[in-house]
Amino acid sequence: MIEKVASAIDSFNAAHLESPVEVSRIKQKFGGLRIYHHNAPQDIRQLINEVVAASWRTCEKCGSTIGATTNLEGYRFTLCPDCRKEIKLRVIQKSKIHIQRINKTTS
Numbered sequence: 001m002i003e004k005v006a007s008a009i010d011s012f013n014a015a016h017l018e019s020p021v022e023v024s025r026i027k028q029k030f031g032g033l034r035i036y037h038h039n040a041p042q043d044i045r046q047l048i049n050e051v052v053a054a055s056w057r058t059c060e061k062c063g064s065t066i067g068a069t070t071n072l073e074g075y076r077f078t079l080c081p082d083c084r085k086e087i088k089l090r091v092i093q094k095s096k097i098h099i100q101r102i103n104k105t106t107s
């Protein structure tokens with residue numbers, strides 16, 4: 001997803017050396033992609049908006065767009081059903097270990 005934006009920005013910047021598009025930060029927040037940029041023309045802003053919108057429907061782990069949804073017991077990730085099962089299992093195992101530790105210290 002990001003490669004598409006990076007490629008468009010590289011092409012634009014190669015042709016506009018005097019006023020390049022600057023990307024200051026790319027991150028995941030609340031399950032979606034955030035791209036902080038400066039000086040992007042309309043067509044690149046449109047592409048960035050499309051990629052950000054698609055990030056909400058694309059699994060962060062495997063890239064699948066089938067059934068990808070956001071949220072997991074308070075942690076916000078966009079995941080497909082298979083990756084969600086795997087992550088959920090890890091969260092449950094972690095909380096069991098935490099409970100076992102609490103029980104050990106209190107007994």
Ligand SMILES: [Zn+2]
Nearest residue numbers: 059062080083
């Ligand atoms: Zn997945």
